[in-house]
Amino acid sequence: MADPAAAEGKDGEQPRGDAEGGSSGTARPAGSEQQEGGTKRKLEEQEGEPPKKSSETGHGQAVAAHYNELQEVGLEKRSQSRIFYLRNFNNWTKSVLIGEFIDRVRRKKSDITVLDLGCGKGGDLLKWKKGRIKKIVCTDIADISVQQCKQRYEDMKARCRYNERIFDAEFIQADSTKDLLSSKYNDPDMRFDICSCQFVYHYSFETYEQADMMLKNACGNLSPGGYFIGTTPNSFELVKRLEASETNSFGNDVYSVKFEKKGEYPLFGCKYDFHLEEVVDVPEFLVYFPLLEEMAKKHGMKLVYKMTFREFYEEKVKNEEHKMLLRRMQALEPYSTSDDSRLASDKPDDYEHAKEFIKDGKAKLPLGTLSKSEWEATSIYLVFAFEKQL
Numbered sequence: 296m297a298d299p300a301a302a303e304g305k306d307g308e309q310p311r312g313d314a315e316g317g318s319s320g321t322a323r324p325a326g327s328e329q330q331e332g333g334t335k336r337k338l339e340e341q342e343g344e345p346p347k348k349s350s351e352t353g354h355g356q357a358v359a360a361h362y363n364e365l366q367e368v369g370l371e372k373r374s375q376s377r378i379f380y381l382r383n384f385n386n387w388t389k390s391v392l393i394g395e396f397i398d399r400v401r402r403k404k405s406d407i408t409v410l411d412l413g414c415g416k417g418g419d420l421l422k423w424k425k426g427r428i429k430k431i432v433c434t435d436i437a438d439i440s441v442q443q444c445k446q447r448y449e450d451m452k453a454r455c456r457y458n459e460r461i462f463d464a465e466f467i468q469a470d471s472t473k474d475l476l477s478s479k480y481n482d483p484d485m486r487f488d489i490c491s492c493q494f495v496y497h498y499s500f501e502t503y504e505q506a507d508m509m510l511k512n513a514c515g516n517l518s519p520g521g522y523f524i525g526t527t528p529n530s531f532e533l534v535k536r537l538e539a540s541e542t543n544s545f546g547n548d549v550y551s552v553k554f555e556k557k558g559e560y561p562l563f564g565c566k567y568d569f570h571l572e573e574v575v576d577v578p579e580f581l582v583y584f585p586l587l588e589e590m591a592k593k594h595g596m597k598l599v600y601k602m603t604f605r606e607f608y609e610e611k612v613k614n615e616e617h618k619m620l621l622r623r624m625q626a627l628e629p630y631s632t633s634d635d636s637r638l639a640s641d642k643p644d645d646y647e648h649a650k651e652f653i654k655d656g657k658a659k660l661p662l663g664t665l666s667k668s669e670w671e672a673t674s675i676y677l678v679f680a681f682e683k684q685l
């Protein structure tokens with residue numbers, strides 16, 4: 296998606312000086328309830344044209360050009376962004392997911408190797424450093440992003456204190472929907488414990504061949520017991536919102552989604568334009584999750600879980616450490632009734648849910664929340680994890 300992740304050009308876990316994290320309580324905006332259903336499509340393989348080289352296709356080029364052009368934004372500018380908390384919230388979700396699967400692997404072994412598929416500018420490097428992994432391969436279709444990711448790694452390495460350990464890293468520019476990554480690794484026998492694919496997999500659903508190639512790249516070199524984890528838009532949610540709209544599009548002041556038409560949702564190549572505040576549009580493709588699950592079986596993968604961002608948040612926030620991380624990452628906006636002028640959104644309706652939550656006076660202020668517009672944007676997504684079978 297056009298950088299929902301928030302993570303393009305940011306680590307998210309940057310130290311913050313202030314103490315007003317505001318997540319003493321948390322309130323989730325109403326109005327974006329998610330239920331699976333509605334979109335039941337026939338599960339059948341769709342054969343497309345033989346894959347073309349990435350350089351021959353307009354879509355791969357457009358995606359690469361879009362992400363190459365995205366500017367790295369400094370901390371100060373980022374903090375003024377209308378979607379500052381949304382970006383941080385998405386980044387928190389990735390941090391918790393990555394942390395969980397590092398912990399799962401670490402119970403079995405200490406030297407952890409990772410494939411970051413669609414690494415972008417390296418927004419997750421710090422998470423891998425915190426996870427004390429041994430080695431990472433970072434790959435992306437956008438060459439400038441890969442260069443920036445490499446530079447970021449070099450800078451991190453240069454900042455390491457004496458005796459501080461940092462993982463080894465390898466950087467590869469490739470279209471993972473067309474190129475076989477295993478032929479590009481320094482070590483042809485490379486095995487990974489985790490493949491992380493954050494806000495990327497949906498670009499592959501243009502054709503069956505592309506989706507399958509990305510899966511092969513994600514899962515083909517995983518060790519038995521290894522994990523394929525990621526975040527991607529939830530097709531049920533997208534179609535539900537589309538069907539509820541009177542036009543071919545929906546959204547709010549922060550995000551918008553525009554489909555070519557309503558009522559027909561092919562399994563592959565079901566294109567929509569996604570626009571997120573401050574980010575140029577990139578076409579994406581609907582990922583029908585039950586189909587991904589079936590296709591993943593072919594690559595020896597079994598679903599560990601699939602959760603909407605809302606379900607993931609509600610589950611993970613029960614853990615004190617994750618709750619503290621929400622605060623440290625400023626993943627929720629501190630809301631109190633005293634000063635509305637400092638809020639990210641100037642639409643009073645955007646905080647109705649928070650007002651409702653605190654009206655009996657029992658909640659501790661400030662309350663951690665997201666504006667309704669930001670919540671509607673982030674609640675499109677889901678988190679998934681697959682495990683490679685023995």
Ligand SMILES: C[S@@+](CC[C@H](N)C(=O)[O-])C[C@H]1O[C@@H](n2cnc3c(N)ncnc32)[C@H](O)[C@@H]1O
Pocket residue numbers: 296297298299300301302303355358359362412413414415416417418419434435436437440469470471472473492493494495498499
């Ligand atoms: C929203 S960004 C996410 C970046 C990073 N994973 C993160 O969470 O910060 C999507 C990334 O997917 C990459 N991408 C899109 N299509 C790709 C493809 N076919 N092969 C490899 N990377 C691709 C883009 O270049 C972009 O860097």
